[in-house]
Amino acid sequence: MSVCTPELRERIFEQGGHPTSMNNRHAAHVQRMVDAVLNCPGDTDPALRRTIEAWSAKLGGRSGAEVVEIPAELTGYVTKVALHAYKTLDEDIEALRNAGYSEDAIFEMTLSVAIGAGQARLERGLAALKGAPDAAQEA
Numbered sequence: 001m002s003v004c005t006p007e008l009r010e011r012i013f014e015q016g017g018h019p020t021s022m023n024n025r026h027a028a029h030v031q032r033m034v035d036a037v038l039n040c041p042g043d044t045d046p047a048l049r050r051t052i053e054a055w056s057a058k059l060g061g062r063s064g065a066e067v068v069e070i071p072a073e074l075t076g077y078v079t080k081v082a083l084h085a086y087k088t089l090d091e092d093i094e095a096l097r098n099a100g101y102s103e104d105a106i107f108e109m110t111l112s113v114a115i116g117a118g119q120a121r122l123e124r125g126l127a128a129l130k131g132a133p134d135a136a137q138e139a
Helices: 006-013 027-039 046-059 072-087 090-098 103-129
Strands: none
Touching (some): 027 046, 046 072
């Protein structure tokens, strides 16, 4: 049974299938993974993980994404991972530890960022393949 929110489900299936699979071959597996990361109990509140995913997706260019706010101490880390993951340093992780986040919490938040950024980029790429205008140029 899926614990996906109606809004997330609508966004995922708006193109007639899961945005991470052009032929839906792996859609159920991907959906279970997304549900697990964003909705299952963990060291971080699922609401925070969903907010981080939405923030990251907005940074990744998801069109129509609403503006959400994340805790100030996470803004720099989430932005860096979403836009320039290769620039993430041990110091970034240490700053989160010093802010009181556990290793598991940092891992959960990092996965949430990756899901948001990755799916937003994929959605934009698939839209481009279908001939949609570039949302980044429309802004």
